[in-house]
Amino acid sequence: MIDFTGTSGRHEGNFNAPKAITRAAVLYVFRCLVGADIPLNDGCLKPLRLIIPEGCLLDPAFPAAVVAGNVETSQAITNALFLATGALAASQGTMNNLTFGNARHQYYETICGGAGAGNGFAGASAVQTHMTNSRMTDVEILEKRLPVRIDSFSIREQKDSQSLWPGGAGALRSILFLEDMEMNLLSGHRTIAPPGLAGGQDGAVGRGRIIRADGEEERLDAVEQASLYAGDRLVIETPGGGGYGRP
Numbered sequence: 001m002i003d004f005t006g007t008s009g010r011h012e013g014n015f016n017a018p019k020a021i022t023r024a025a026v027l028y029v030f031r032c033l034v035g036a037d038i039p040l041n042d043g044c045l046k047p048l049r050l051i052i053p054e055g056c057l058l059d060p061a062f063p064a065a066v067v068a069g070n071v072e073t074s075q076a077i078t079n080a081l082f083l084a085t086g087a088l089a090a091s092q093g094t095m096n097n098l099t100f101g102n103a104r105h106q107y108y109e110t111i112c113g114g115a116g117a118g119n120g121f122a123g124a125s126a127v128q129t130h131m132t133n134s135r136m137t138d139v140e141i142l143e144k145r146l147p148v149r150i151d152s153f154s155i156r157e158q159k160d161s162q163s164l165w166p167g168g169a170g171a172l173r174s175i176l177f178l179e180d181m182e183m184n185l186l187s188g189h190r191t192i193a194p195p196g197l198a199g200g201q202d203g204a205v206g207r208g209r210i211i212r213a214d215g216e217e218e219r220l221d222a223v224e225q226a227s228l229y230a231g232d233r234l235v236i237e238t239p240g241g242g243g244y245g246r247p
Contacts, residue, residue, distance in 0.1 A: 091123070156170045
């Protein structure tokens with residue numbers, strides 16, 4: 001039985017997840033736990049009793065906003081279930097949704113991060129995890145089509161001496177803007193770290209900042225909207241995954 005009783009009520013923002021998203025996240029987790037190649041269909045949920053209170057964050061009533069439910073809350077569900085079953089430490093738990101554009105150009109990407117570790121294996125670094133289905137545009141294509149330059153796209157340093165199996169590290173992405181644009185960031189785990197499991201170390205929290213053309217820096221929250229001008233840099237550091245076990 002998977003009982004979501006006690007889940008928070010409807011979110012005033014857009015982090016509500018429709019019931020279909022909640023069911024999909026549960027299906028994904030338990031299909032991973034089966035450990036065999038089985039068909040993906042509704043029959044996978046037959047052995048499970050799923051309780052989702054009506055009107056809560058995971059089954060909101062119209063007209064609740066739900067855009068972040070698909071890309072952010074779904075990640076929280078999968079992390080919670082993997083942790084509860086003892087199978088996997090938390091992964092980055094966010095898709096780091098970034099959009100920017102102006103009247104001539106528009107762009108959307110999700111940025112990879114660290115995967116959680118498990119019993120017998122370390123977490124992978126700078127990968128898309130769990131409830132995501134997108135790949136990032138190649139740097140060469142992005143720079144050819146849009147007035148931006150990718151200054152850096154690398155794996156963050158994440159020191160983990162506490163875990164037997166360390167979690168994966170997040171990514172660092174720095175974008176130089178050559179034209180004025182508006183930016184929106186929709187992300188998570190900027191304050192609370194992705195938890196480790198069985199005594200393993202928590203993953204690193206994510207960070208974001210704007211470095212203005214004159215060198216001034218502005219810190220970004222997890223959910224943010226900002227104006228960017230030619231010469232500004234946007235720097236996103238995505239969360240790492242939690243570690244597993246003690247050395």
